[in-house]
Each structure stands twice: as C-alpha cells, then as structure tokens.
Amino acid sequence: MKFVVxxxxxxRDAWVREGCEEYLRRVRAKVPIEIIELKTTDEIxxxxxxxxxVWALDSTGKQFTSEEFATALKSRIDASAQSIAFLLxxxxxxxxxxxxxxxxxxxFGKLTLPHRLARLVLVEQLYRALSILRRxxxxxx
Numbered sequence: 001m002k003f004v005v006x007x008x009x010x011x012r013d014a015w016v017r018e019g020c021e022e023y024l025r026r027v028r029a030k031v032p033i034e035i036i037e038l039k040t041t042d043e044i045x046x047x048x049x050x051x052x053x054v055w056a057l058d059s060t061g062k063q064f065t066s067e068e069f070a071t072a073l074k075s076r077i078d079a080s081a082q083s084i085a086f087l088l089x090x091x092x093x094x095x096x097x098x099x100x101x102x103x104x105x106x107x108f109g110k111l112t113l114p115h116r117l118a119r120l121v122l123v124e125q126l127y128r129a130l131s132i133l134r135r136x137x138x139x140x141x
Contacts, residue, residue: 006047019120
C-alpha cells in the first residue's frame with residue numbers, strides 16, 4: 001500500500017510545513033507516502049497514479065471519526081489496493097468532475113479549512129489511522 005497526496009498549492013507558512021513534515025516522517029516509518037504539489041486542479045487527472053483508489057476531500061463527502069477512518073483505510077488495505085490517492089483542491093476546492101470520479105468523498109466536517117491546514121490535518125489523520133490499526137498509543141480515543 002502506498003499513499004499519494006495530490007495537493008493544489010505550495011506550503012508557504014513554515015509552521016504548517018514543519019507540521020506536515022513531522023507527520024509525513026511518522027507515516028513514512030509505516031507506509032510509503034508521496035506529496036505531489038500541483039499549480040492548478042487541471043493537473044490532477046494526469047498526475048493520478050494508475051490503478052489507485054481516489055479519495056477526494058470535499059465538503060459534501062462522508063464524515064468519519066478517526067476510528068471509522070482507520071477502519072475504512074484497513075478495508076482498502078485488506079482488499080490489496082495498490083495505492084490510495086488523496087486529492088486536495090486549492091482555495092476553490094476540487095472540480096465537480098474530479099469529485100464525481102472519486103471512489104470516496106471525504107469531508108473533515110462543516111468547518112472551512114485553508115487548503116494548507118487541510119493538508120496538515122490529512123497527514124496527521126493518516127498517521128493516527130495507522131497508529132489505531134497497529135494499536136499504538138498515539139490515539140487515546
């Protein structure tokens with residue numbers, strides 16, 4: 001299993017970038033993960049890894065608790081999915097055509113988050129889910 005994050009925009013703020021790097025380091029100790037920064041949403045389709053599941057972050061998507069997210073992730077891992085591509089749009093979100101194509105629409109809730117902060121939340125939740133699945137003490141639920 002490999003995770004690929006396709007994210008529109010660059011990490012400009014040092015504090016967010018440092019947080020992302022910390023959680024990326026933790027995730028990489030468990031599974032491969034790649035962050036691909038895109039200039040526009042037009043690049044998403046051609047940068048998707050072949051045969052990957054596509055999970056789009058979208059305000060209309062399914063909301064999970066951390067435990068539910070870990071279970072959803074485990075079901076894809078158990079199904080021998082090669083990779084999951086997580087799609088993060090820019091300030092205007094993702095194009096509807098991309099969202100409709102997704103295997104799963106995932107929402108962090110009703111709050112509006114800056115896309116850079118959403119990237120930090122995504123990588124932290126990936127780390128948390130992997131910790132839950134491995135019964136490690138990070139998640140105290």
